[in-house]
Amino acid sequence: MSEKKVIVKLENFSKSYGPKEIIKSINLDVYEGEFITLLGSSGCGKTTILRAISGLDEPTSGRVFIDGEDVTHLEARKRQVNTIFQNYALFPLMTVYDNVAFGLRMKKVPEDEIKTRVDKMIKLVHLEGYENRLPKELSGGEQQRVSIIRGLINNPKVLLLDEPLSALDLKLRKKMQIELKQLQRKLGTTFIYVTHDQDEALSMSDRVVVIKEGNIEQIGTPIEVYEKPVSLYVADFLGxxxxxxxxxxxxxxxxxxxxxxxxxxxxxxxxxxxxxxxxxxxxxxxxxxxxxxxxxxxxxxxxxxxxxxxxxxxxxxxxxxxxxxxxxxxxxxxxxxxxxxxxxxxxxxxxxxxxxxx
Amino acid sequence: MKNKIIRSIFIVPVILYSLLLIALPIIYVLIISFYKNDSYGGMIRTFTLENYMSIFNSVYIGIFLKSFLIAVITMFICMIISYPFALAVSHKNAKTQSIFMTLVMVPFLTNSLIRMYGWIVLLRKNGVINQVLLSLNIIKNPLNLMYNNLGIVIGMVYTLLPFMILPLYSSISTIDYRLLEASSDLGANKWKTFTKVILPITFPALFNGGLMVFTPALGFFFIVDLLGGGKIMILGNLIKNQFLTARNWPFGAAIAILLIIITYILIMIYRKIGGKMDDLGA
The missing domain is CATH 2.40.50.100 (RNA polymerase II/Efflux pump adaptor protein, barrel-sandwich hybrid domain)
Structure with a gap:
């Protein structure tokens, strides 16, 4: 088996807000095409890691690499990654179509190509016929799917998902977990997924990164972190x-x-x-x-x-x-x-x- | 039953207030706008459309146009000043935000007539601004900053600015910052984020503020009288003059009614366009 390609690399990454150190010098390699989950309780710093990769925040120290390129100080809009926000962050006055097309329009892709790609994406998540609706006319699950394809349409090297299912009810959440995993397998896009929900982490991920108070506690497959926890914290947090x-x-x-x-x-x-x-x-x-x-x-x-x-x-x-x-x-x-x-x-x-x- | 009584205790004064102090005077103005003026400042009870017809005289149409122009210019200058201000303040922390917004409100603590006299001290030929500019050798001769249209617009913008800032600020500060992050995440630069995301969401507020500035700007006679030096006539002081100087109440009433109708039409337009936009933004 050939060596897996590292698509995102965090090198001695740390982040402080004022005197408060959120992330304490962590190293992390994310491999191309994997579904990796950052798991931790709220306030453990998992979202901070995501924001450093997306470029929405700069690290206090350390470096961030995407596909081998040092992007530590590169603006978010110039990075080939996209974020799915917890509250979807759909543009309220734009239709589903315009929301999904937004990223391509910013790249000045010709309108007819945009049309083809948007249609394809909308088909992918079964939202045909919803193109002209406004976000508020959609259910939570539908909004979430729009926000996911709004990111995916840009062919990001990595898709960052910040607790994307936490606003949905249990039944829908379970359904979306399966859909998301299928989507990820089908497209082969690297997903970095942030959650505090251990069930979500175990059922969807290829690898789970357990984070405790700004440190990586354990990295491993779901089976490894569940059956071979390295610490009482991991053992107790997962199940x-x-x-x-x-x-x-x-x-x-x-x-x-x-x-x-x-x-x-x-x-x-x-x-x-x-x-x-x-x-x-x-x-x-x-x-x-x-x-x-x-x-x-x-x-x-x-x-x-x-x-x-x-x-x-x-x-x-x-x-x-x-x-x-x-x-x-x-x-x-x-x-x-x-x-x-x-x-x-x-x-x-x-x-x-x-x-x-x- | 008891609830009903308590509720009416609170509601009745408000109804009485609007009825006696707003509705009745307007009805009275409407009625006398159809009366005839007699030579000694009195009124003859009759029904005539003469007052309305005489508005369509080139002198008065000119005053109408001039009033609209000044109001529109005032509105746009207010927008141009308020937007960046509201945008900048909304990015500050909560404490700084409340300090700035309090500063915006502070002028309201002083009578607006007194504030206009303050402006005269600043703007007149030998006023503070001219003195400073002269002493710094920036200008050779004092500038005419008042007793002209410029003075009127300065006074109007100064007085009406808070009415534009407040709705804009409250609209901008409720925008979910994650929308801006999403926009930048999807490749938009700051300008694109502004035009594609922020501006459309704040459009109802801009419209709202515009109306709140434009409408009073048509009628602020004391600003025009003080900073225009009595030479310039807009709708507000035209009406005032008809009532107090020319003592032609029916004609003044006709102009006042026309102004009310125009304002009403503007509000209707706002309801049609802006009201709908409000819905979308929510």
């Missing part, structure tokens, strides 16, 4: 996590034994730790199974304190030594009820071990 804090008491045969607060021992298949290390063991709720009969390994006894029926799954909360843990069981399982004494267990491989330094 639910049961965290057991403890100390390594024994290491042998690729197996490590961890004692959790003198209460019980857990065993995991890893040997990168030494006796005495403080570690956290993370187990996803969907990997925890319940049983009424004790098992040999990694089996803890607890009491069910609450059950939340959620349609296709039921969330079960179990109290073990005054700490509450969560397990997920399928559907509406009638075997368990509140105040039942149950045993939790899980496969050895489903334990994620994270050192305490992280």
């Amino acid at each position: 639910e996590a049961n965290i057991f804090k403890g100390k390594v008491t024994n290491v042998s045969n690729n197996k490590t034994t961890v004692n959790i607060k003198d209460k019980f021992d857990l065993t995991i298949t890893e040997d990168n730790y030494q006796i005495g290390d403080s570690v956290n063991i993370v187990v996803r709720p969907e990997n925890i199974r319940l049983t009424l009969v004790a098992r040999k390994n990694n089996c803890i006894q607890g009491t069910i304190t609450n059950m939340v029926y959620d349609g296709y799954i039921t969330k079960v909360f179990i109290k073990v030594n005054n700490t509450s843990y969560e397990a997920i069981i399928n559907g509406n399982n009638k075997n368990y009820k509140i105040n039942d004494e149950v045993y939790l267990y899980w496969a050895l491989d489903d334990s994620i071990i994270i050192g305490d330094k992280k």
Whole structure:
């Protein structure tokens, strides 16, 4: 396989607003054609990164490259990237057609070519017949599609999407997620997507960049960041996590034994730790199974304190030594009820071990 | 029931006010515009269109045209000054914005007649501006800054400027800055962003401000009397003179009614064009 081409490169990029440092010297390579998501809670600096790439803000220090060219100080309008804004930012007095044609008109593309390209784009997102409508005459989802093709029509090297689906209701958001991903595959355009929604990040991205307080916490495929989080923050931010804090008491045969607060021992298949290390063991709720009969390994006894029926799954909360843990069981399982004494267990491989330094 | 009573307590004074102080006087003016003037400043109760006919005399048509010209020039100068100002202020932080907008409003705290006397001190032959320019050797002879059309326009622009700035500022400051970012992101330079995005959105406000400047500019007789030196006649002081000097109330009333009709037509035009634009902008 040939080396993937880097289309956007951030080099020691940092950004401060006044005395407040938003981004602390990060490096990031985005490959051509990938769907990469910047994921973080609000205020973590993910939008700041996007604005540095689009040119709407200049970095405080560091450099930005697009397709090998240093664009750190290049105006936004001269960059071959386009941004999709959270509130769509459609021009209110222009029709759908004029909105989509705006970028090409600024480049002085001949009107008949504009017509062909706009028609093609409108067809791409199934908005035929809407050309002469004004943005306010469209639904949220339709406005979003217009704003996406208004960017895409310029054949940008990268499309930057700043929480583009957050204003839509859940059902429409799910639908647009699939549409966006299909669109990206079809066109092969590089998408840099900003969101605080972990479901969105996991379901759409080729790679996820988890950002915490202006630093990149982890970069990896959705499976990597979900199943092999490098820190408790990542583990907790992406989905639910049961965290057991403890100390390594024994290491042998690729197996490590961890004692959790003198209460019980857990065993995991890893040997990168030494006796005495403080570690956290993370187990996803969907990997925890319940049983009424004790098992040999990694089996803890607890009491069910609450059950939340959620349609296709039921969330079960179990109290073990005054700490509450969560397990997920399928559907509406009638075997368990509140105040039942149950045993939790899980496969050895489903334990994620994270050192305490992280 | 109780609500209704409370509501009418608040509404009735307003209705009475508009009825007694606005509607009734206008109806009275309308009625006397059909009366006949008698030689001693009195009126003969009759019905005649004579007053309206005599407006179509070349002297009065000239005054109409001149009034419109001065009002239009005033309006355009106000637009040219206000737009960049409103644009610049709306980019400042909230505190600076409120300081600037307060400064715009400050002149209203003083009586406008007094402010006009202030302008006389500045503009007259041996006034402040001429003295400064003379002492700096920029000019050899004092400039005629007042007692002419220039003085009138200066006074009108000065007085009416806030009426243009306020609607423009409030329109510009509500523009979503992301529209401007989107425009620049799509390749538009500053000028294109202005003409294609900002200007169309603020057009209703520009129209609105234009109307608020143009209409009073037709009638500000005291500015014309003070800064025009009594030599220049526009609609406002023509009407005033008919009532107070010539004591021909029916004729003054006819001109006043005509002015009301013209203003009404302008507002109708605004409703047709501007009102629709307002809808689109919202």
